[in-house]
Amino acid sequence: MALENLDALAASVPDGALVALPPDNSLTPAAFARALVRAGKRELRLVGVPVSGYATDLLIGAGCVASVQTSGVSLGEAGFAPCFTRALAAGLVKVIDATCPAMHTMLQAAEKGVPFMPLRGVIGSDILAHRPDWKVIDNPFAASGDPIVLLPALQPDIAVFHAVMADPDGNVWVGKRRELATIAHAARRVLVTVERLTDRNLLDDDRLAPGTISGAYVDATALAERGTWPIALLDEYGFDAAHMAEYAKLARSEDGFRAYLERYVLTLPAQAAAE
Amino acid sequence: MIALEERMAAAIAALILDPAAPPVRHIAVGAASPIPAAACWLVKKGGHPVRLSLLHKHTGNPFTEGTRELFDLTGQGRIDLFFLGGGQIDGQANINLIGTGDWPGSKVRFPGSFGSAFMYLMTPRTILFREEHSPRVFVPRVDIVSAPGVSPPGVFRRGTAQGLVTGRCVFRFDPARARFTLASVHPGETAENVRASTGFDYDEPADVPATPDPTDQQLALLRGPVCDEMLETYPDFCARVWQRRASDERAA
Incomplete structure (x- = not known):
């Protein structure tokens, strides 16, 4: 090179x-x-x-x-x-x-070529309210309600x-x-x-x-x-x-x-x- | 002469070893946390078998994938205890590391949330610390929530603050009531003075004990082997508190 x-x-x-x-x-x-x-x-x-x-x-x-x-x-x-x-x-x-693990997770999504990845925590932080690109969904694998954050690939x-x-x-x-x-x-x-x-x-x-x-x-x-x-x-x-x-x-x-x-x-x- | 930083480190060490709290096997210490780092080393050098992962220590840092590995470990529940400070901390144990005024810190901007929005929820125990104990730090309600003190039912959360150690006192936190109780005041302080210096409301027993002095053995550990471990990562702190500099010791 x-x-x-x-x-x-x-x-x-x-x-x-x-x-x-x-x-x-x-x-x-x-x-x-x-x-x-x-x-x-x-x-x-x-x-x-x-x-x-x-x-x-x-x-x-x-x-x-x-x-x-x-x-x-x-x-x-x-x-x-x-x-x-x-x-x-x-x-x-x-x-x-x-927040630190979110930065890693967004890049890991890009690394894997997937459009998003979930991350625990963050719910209740004002960061979430100021990140329209971050979404909260209900964990589709949980028996009852379990909100979890989805982060887009970066x-x-x-x-x-x-x-x-x-x-x-x-x-x-x-x-x-x-x-x-x-x-x-x-x-x-x-x-x-x-x-x-x-x-x-x-x-x-x-x-x-x-x-x-x-x-x-x-x-x-x-x-x-x-x-x-x-x-x-x-x-x-x-x-x-x-x-x-x-x-x-x-x-x-x-x-x-x-x-x-x-x-x-x-x-x-x-x-x-x-x- | 016992330095305030030494008192705070000993008070944090007592919280770490509290027999009523969940056991600690693996403690992580984040950025800009010299007093918690000293407390952890005090516990370890005092003979308690804990695994310490200090994020910003080069030698002896156990991670080969940086902080990403720390967050993955914490996500799995393999970090038992973490420490967080705050530019503002309120009576519900919400912490603000972003800034005062409107988002994102229109009056005073702090560095940022770091890993707090994740660690506070995913660690079974958090010990809050802040040396400056004043109404501008301990406020009725933080201007911006970096990480919430408690979470509504249904939100996955492993733990909350165990306590808050300041330059004046120790508070314990009750997550069920989302409220602090004054546990002890450092020598030279009074319950009245703590009340006047605290912007949030909290409970207080009729008789408030004094925070115990660090023992002679603890002081010897702090000034010797604990400082030895911290010189590399916190040179300014070691110089200020213990008048020791790595550069002097290399030359000597």
Whole structure:
């Protein structure tokens, strides 16, 4: 599989695309998000699987996002997501609230090619009242009344995540974060940034195969060293708490956020900034 | 000097081990829950055999399919206890993690509901926690329901809140009456002060006991092996409460 340039790969995302992103503890494509900002993308409809963090907040702050469907947007210990909070208050971004297992279930329906799947719980939550696309039916298998929620399949236009390795066949290794297979299976197009390349076929190694997503699902890969920075990558490198605190502080104001973009996103490749 | 976080962790540990409650074999701890995480480690390090699944811990995180696996386990009834907080919590134990004002948080937007709308109904026991105990948090009625405190008959639900641990007191919850009862007040607090700081109505015994101090053994566990387990996931919390930083300890 041809390896693409990170910025070229980001530029290939159409404005307005429905883009699924993993959360901040599961191989977030942070370098790719910065490349989307450099590419000046607009009107993206982000899907947080199942929640959203740094990459989503950055993209919202940079004006790339029309809406975000998610179960939560936060910077973890660094606090509320400042750009999300500000943009929502200003009416610049729309939030479509969900609850974590619903995000997984909607994508699993797409993965299976079925139009909907049921999920327990949720009844009595105001989320349901604000999701006209979610329905409650009476469980047809129950002897007596048993209301249960049905969720529609959710097929992202694009799923993006970071992986540790890619091999020449486009297989990518995500280690224990095997939940990424769900967005890879469900999305129409899958873009993966990787830390490094390997010559050996990942699926031929019985120890690596369980943590490998088959190249059959992967449309393009690009090299991005330290591609999840400032977020941790498995046991490869740790979370950069000082940088996240700096982001949280700067992003509290428009001017501060612009300064962040100048310093870490627009002028320098992310891997240089991380060193 | 006992930190408030240590008192709350010990109070939560006491609820976890309450002999009248359903037994716990497998406890999950979600995002942004350092005090419940400390309570769980306190139970485990105190010698009680429980399986702990901490969602945001990298090393020792048991899941190979992320949070999806947690929700599948919970759907089957294999998670016995979970913890939830709330930007607002009301007297019927409804929780609001979305925001205040009109949908979706026109006054103050909180991060979002996370898994609460599912976990609260599908877990046999939930312990609610919130350090800030004020009328803006504990309200007569939440502005937005992320997850309901009780459900009408016929709606599948495994359990409800067992109690609510705050920075001032411990409440117990009675699902049949959808109502809290004050169980104990932390040292330095009074029943009157708790009443004045709480926006919702609740029951109160004639004599309100004090929340017991953590024992010396519990404090030693919290400050040693419990903190050791939490440094990676909650560095800011460990630095604030126990003045310990993983980076200092690596350098030392």
